[in-house]
Amino acid sequence: MMLTVSEACERNKEPILAVLRTELAACTRVLEVGSGTGQHAVHFTAAMPQLLWQPSELPENLPSLAERIRVEGGANLLPAVALDVRTGPWPAAPVHAVFSANTLHIMGWDAVCEFFRGAAAVLAPPGVLCVYGPFRFDGRHTSDSNAAFDHYLRQRDPQSGVRDFEALDRLAQERGLRFTATHTMPVNNRTLVWRLA
Numbered sequence: 001m002m003l004t005v006s007e008a009c010e011r012n013k014e015p016i017l018a019v020l021r022t023e024l025a026a027c028t029r030v031l032e033v034g035s036g037t038g039q040h041a042v043h044f045t046a047a048m049p050q051l052l053w054q055p056s057e058l059p060e061n062l063p064s065l066a067e068r069i070r071v072e073g074g075a076n077l078l079p080a081v082a083l084d085v086r087t088g089p090w091p092a093a094p095v096h097a098v099f100s101a102n103t104l105h106i107m108g109w110d111a112v113c114e115f116f117r118g119a120a121a122v123l124a125p126p127g128v129l130c131v132y133g134p135f136r137f138d139g140r141h142t143s144d145s146n147a148a149f150d151h152y153l154r155q156r157d158p159q160s161g162v163r164d165f166e167a168l169d170r171l172a173q174e175r176g177l178r179f180t181a182t183h184t185m186p187v188n189n190r191t192l193v194w195r196l197a
């Protein structure tokens with residue numbers, strides 16, 4: 001099977017790693033939601049051997065992810081498992097951290113709600129939730145290109161779209177998570193961090 005390559009992952013994996021080195025400093029077990037091609041999982045686990053990383057994907061996207069993990073994964077990268085955030089209970093619990101990149105603007109709002117419910121349910125202290133992607137703040141996009149991307153997403157799938165930070169934070173608070181950091185990332189993205197209260 002040919003391994004698929006995401007150019008975006010190649011560009012953003014180093015900046016995200018720099019954030020995770022700090023935010024996951026007290027963590028060992030990490031669950032990644034929507035691992036995609038697996039490039040992030042391979043890169044992060046090679047750079048942070050102290051982590052035990054559980055990649056996951058929707059059942060229909062699992063085969064290509066599983067293949068990259070099998071071919072390129074090291075000892076601290078577990079075989080990929082199926083996870084649709086809408087279907088509980090989530091695998092791999094308990095974990096010290098949940099990480100997800102570029103997923104909340106793809107899944108529908110119902111699934112976003114389930115994402116926060118599921119993440120809070122699998123987290124154990126120190127309990128860190130890191131989410132990377134484009135977000136709106138105070139009702140505004142962080143760039144014209146993100147506004148155009150949002151328009152494109154919503155035309156393609158009305159359930160999808162760039163999420164409002166404030167709406168995500170309400171979901172997080174309802175699940176006992178406290179917002180602790182926003183990291184400004186290249187090309188107008190952010191890494192948002194919540195922790196168990």
Ligand SMILES: C[S@@+](CC[C@H](N)C(=O)[O-])C[C@H]1O[C@@H](n2cnc3c(N)ncnc32)[C@H](O)[C@@H]1O
Nearest residue numbers: 034035036058083084085101102103106107111
């Ligand atoms: C744009 S891709 C991002 C993949 C990868 N994290 C990255 O940064 O390249 C969005 C991912 O979200 C996943 N996804 C969408 N809906 C999901 C759901 N309900 N549960 C879990 N993953 C979901 C898709 O399968 C897809 O791999």
